[in-house]
Amino acid sequence: MVTHHEQKPLALSIHRPGCVLFVVLLLLAVCIVAGTPVLRRVVRAIGYQGLSSVPFVAADWKRTTRVYNPPFIRSQMIGDLMRRYRLVGLAKRDIHRILGKPDYVLPSSYQYFLRPDGWGDAIVLELRFDGQGRVISAQVCSN
Numbered sequence: 001m002v003t004h005h006e007q008k009p010l011a012l013s014i015h016r017p018g019c020v021l022f023v024v025l026l027l028l029a030v031c032i033v034a035g036t037p038v039l040r041r042v043v044r045a046i047g048y049q050g051l052s053s054v055p056f057v058a059a060d061w062k063r064t065t066r067v068y069n070p071p072f073i074r075s076q077m078i079g080d081l082m083r084r085y086r087l088v089g090l091a092k093r094d095i096h097r098i099l100g101k102p103d104y105v106l107p108s109s110y111q112y113f114l115r116p117d118g119w120g121d122a123i124v125l126e127l128r129f130d131g132q133g134r135v136i137s138a139q140v141c142s143n
Contacts, residue, residue, distance in 0.1 A: 056081040062100030065113070072115035078125060078140060087127060087138040095127060095135065102127075104143070117142055 056077045064074050085098060095102075095110065102110035104124070111124040121142045128137045 053077075053079050056084055058098055058100075061112075065103065069113065069115070074112065074125075075114040075123065078114060081125075082138070088135050090135050092129065092133045099125075111143060114140065 054073065054076045061074055061077060061081075064070075087095070090098075092110075099112060103113040104111035109126055109128045111126050114123045114125060117123050119142075124141060124143050126137075126139055126141050126143070127135050130136045
């Protein structure tokens with residue numbers, strides 16, 4: 001009598017921790033091979049999704065600095081700030097009134113520290129100004 005063994009399809013099971021670890025390590029290896037910028041984007045995306053959101057409070061924002069930034073409160077307020085205020089078009093004096101003194105002053109922009117990115121850089125709110133001192137762009141970026 002000849003017995004035929006059924007072959008089960010090859011599939012990863014999320015119920016087996018070894019398989020999950022393998023998939024995570026495989027994704028990490030692909031990111032490393034693809035280059036550091038890809039890995040940075042993946043890590044940042046995961047980091048932003050993990051942040052909770054709190055209402056923007058100007059006094060708390062102004063009290064926060066690169067040195068004193070309890071649990072990166074600015075990074076938790078940034079979503080609400082961007083929803084509540086149309087920063088583009090505002091003059092520097094209005095920005096000072098809302099956000100206080102910038103952490104970094106560049107020739108045509110202000111940067112407000114939000115949190116470190118884990119790669120030696122900082123995630124900042126960058127406000128770029130035109131020749132008249134009005135905001136022409138507001139974006140969260142790495143400096």
